[in-house]
Amino acid sequence: MDKLDTIVKLQEELMDRLKIIRFGSSFRDDRQIMKEDEHAHSKEIQEQTKNTLHAITCEIGEISDEINWKPWKRQHKDVDLDLLYSELIDVLHFIVEICVMWGMDADRIFEYYKAKNQINHERQDTGY
Numbered sequence: 001m002d003k004l005d006t007i008v009k010l011q012e013e014l015m016d017r018l019k020i021i022r023f024g025s026s027f028r029d030d031r032q033i034m035k036e037d038e039h040a041h042s043k044e045i046q047e048q049t050k051n052t053l054h055a056i057t058c059e060i061g062e063i064s065d066e067i068n069w070k071p072w073k074r075q076h077k078d079v080d081l082d083l084l085y086s087e088l089i090d091v092l093h094f095i096v097e098i099c100v101m102w103g104m105d106a107d108r109i110f111e112y113y114k115a116k117n118q119i120n121h122e123r124q125d126t127g128y
Helices: 003-023 027-036 042-066 081-101 106-125
Strands: none
Touching: 003 081, 003 106, 042 081, 081 106
């Protein structure tokens, strides 16, 4: 199992744990239903995605605060790298959560990443 597979598996386990605690059912049960009918929980997943995107926005704000983004502020502190890394990983957690909610596994994430990375390089080559 590679590192991305491990990250996705760990996120699925966390999501399953949180869903059982909050709702008494497992996220894995929902995924099985989604495999049978991709649109079965579309509204629920869209709502959860909105909530998760809000969480990402909050985490990005925390990253911004850590890197002294306010150019008008004279007092700047040194960046606490441990805190910065922790906030970046919070964002990664939420991004992986969204990927998992929409049925992406590590292989699919990797394939989409590679394809988009290639497009981004092509855009740079053509003056995008």
